[in-house]
Amino acid sequence: MSLTSLGPINSSARSEEQHPLTWRLREDGAPVWLDEYRAKNGYQAAETALKQAPDDLVNQVKEAGLKGRGGAGFPTGVKWSLMPKDESLDIRYLLCNADEMEPNTWKDRLLMEQLPHLLVEGMLISARALKAYRGYIFLRGEYVDAARHLNRAIVEAREAGLLGKNILGSGFDFELIVHTGAGRYICGEETALISSLEGRRANPRSKPPFPAAVGVWGKPTCVNNVETLCNVPSIIGNGIPWYQGLAREGSEDHGTKLMGFSGKVKNPGVWELPLGIPARELFEDYAGGMRDGYTLKAWQPGGAGTGFLLPEHLDAQMFSGGIGKVGTRMGTGLALAVDDSVSMVSLLRNMEEFFSRESCGWCTPCRDGLPWSVKILRALERGEGNPGDIETLLQLVSGLGPGKTFCAHAPGAVEPLGSAIKYFRDEFEAGVSKESGTEDVATLQMDIGA
Known part of the structure; x- marks a missing residue:
């Protein structure tokens, strides 16, 4: 885990005036008693x-x-x-x-x-x-x-x-x-x-x-x-x-925020930074950009429950309104870099398996809808998807969206799915079998627990 400062990238100096959360940290990482x-x-x-x-x-x-x-x-x-x-x-x-x-x-x-x-x-x-x-x-x-x-x-x-x-x-x-x-x-x-x-x-x-x-x-x-x-x-x-006065100009939010980048970046870590910092500065100057041999394909700004963005969205400012302008949420502020070797279908299948498993099962849309998305994504990942699967996934994104479930678990679970289909639909379409016929919705609903 890396921690740097608001100043020069290679400097270990942190000031009380600019780093209220982290200035007391020890360089050896030991607890401050x-x-x-x-x-x-x-x-x-x-x-x-x-x-x-x-x-x-x-x-x-x-x-x-x-x-x-x-x-x-x-x-x-x-x-x-x-x-x-x-x-x-x-x-x-x-x-x-x-x-x-x-x-x-x-x-x-x-x-x-x-x-x-x-x-x-x-x-x-x-x-x-x-x-x-x-x-x-x-x-x-x-x-x-x-x-x-x-x-x-x-x-x-x-x-x-x-x-x-x-x-x-x-x-x-x-x-x-x-x-x-x-x-x-x-x-x-x-x-x-x-x-x-x-x-x-x-x-x-x-x-x-x-x-x-x-x-x-x-x-x-x-x-x-x-x-x-x-x-x-x-x-x-x-x-x-x-x-x-801590935040960058243009930020509607105040103070600093612990932000980070993980994935195949050169310097994964977490840093205390002013709200409103451009995501590109976080990615390039602090995380060091992508490792040699990898290209940034997509990124999430703040955890698995936030939507995917493209490299051109890196100019967005890291605060709630800034990230909101490009179509998703700030979330926790710890970003994930997805490189060009990653299949978006496989990545989303992995994510939806997690969200499906972690559902409390209290309300029907979440309890039944998330396993349904996993079933479809598994089929697409194997190249055995059916015509209409992508439309069904989009219906789930809509049906499990904000205000349609008991809590915010399902809306957070389907937000990355909807954005991935929006930006990388061709990868999902590639998973539809050329030999498959149509399978009606009723049959899928009967099989979601399989």
């Missing part, structure tokens, strides 16, 4: 926050324009403001979504393994703003090192009086617990995460009511992503104008 973290201004923002009114903290985050970094991009301050104002509701929860099961995404892992106290501080300040007395870090079970480092950081913080009762004499109480999940992609959906935390099957819940009103064990709950929470200390510590 409490003493070193405090020596690097750690918990100073928390000390400031504990002297402020919760509503003032909410307003600061709202005015700063911080948006969720897990993929959805919902304004964080607005989400916080949805928590009830009724002071009698004194049992409130803050949940950190650290499941990070999105294929091709590992940014939160970097923060949790190397800067665990940054997340602890971010959750402490956020809990103060939300008046939450307990927090849970819902962690992907495979992140064994992250769990160990977070648990040590929590112990260090508690022994230093930074967690527990009457934190730093402020009268504010906050406990923090690491909860490792069983490993399901659907737990990235906030209500499925809540169900799993309660010990139930990880099914999404109907909204409304939203978690802010009825969340964990029926109590007001706020769910935020790891990177989102790690942005909070710098906003409180450095102020709103500073935070808003």
Whole structure:
């Protein structure tokens, strides 16, 4: 895993002014524990926050324009403001979504393994703003090192009086617990995460009511992503104008973002970069372009659930509106480079197998539609597709789109499929057998479980 800076590409220098998330990282990749973290201004923002009114903290985050970094991009301050104002509701929860099961995404892992106290501080300040007395870090079970480092950081913080009762004499109480999940992609959906935390099957819940009103064990709950929470200390510590000045000109989103590139690029990795940076700069200057002998065929801007783009789309700016202009979503901001040796049919078959397997099975379009797409893609991959298969896939893309399923799992699953057919339809058409006849839809529907 590589980490470079906003400055010269070969420089290891990171500055507090431009890299609020990563400037404390050690060059050897070892975790930054409490003493070193405090020596690097750690918990100073928390000390400031504990002297402020919760509503003032909410307003600061709202005015700063911080948006969720897990993929959805919902304004964080607005989400916080949805928590009830009724002071009698004194049992409130803050949940950190650290499941990070999105294929091709590992940014939160970097923060949790190397800067665990940054997340602890971010959750402490956020809990103060939300008046939450307990927090849970819902962690992907495979992140064994992250769990160990977070648990040590929590112990260090508690022994230093930074967690527990009457934190730093402020009268504010906050406990923090690491909860490792069983490993399901659907737990990235906030209500499925809540169900799993309660010990139930990880099914999404109907909204409304939203978690802010009825969340964990029926109590007001706020769910935020790891990177989102790690942005909070710098906003409180450095102020709103500073935070808003971090992004590139033209970006409608503020701050920096952990971005990356994987695939057959020369320098795969993750970097903290200003929102609004052109994707071409990320690809060429940071990732180094394609390895010798390979040509960029397509790319995804932010995880397997985002649509494919072409090389000519690299001039798009990396923020939600910039990527939106070229037809897909920013997602997690960790891009995948697809080289010219890859079959798009095989790649999509692999992706849809994953999404099909990870469906919770709650609603019919997702439960039955995704296996249907896998069946068709397998046939096309073998060169045994039927006439009309591509049209059927496009019908599935439409039928499983936004607003047509219980949660966002299926729309994210079919977005790359629709874009791949749009740009590489000839590869899908090549999988239709010249000897095959037509097969009606009813027969396909009967066979989707085969």
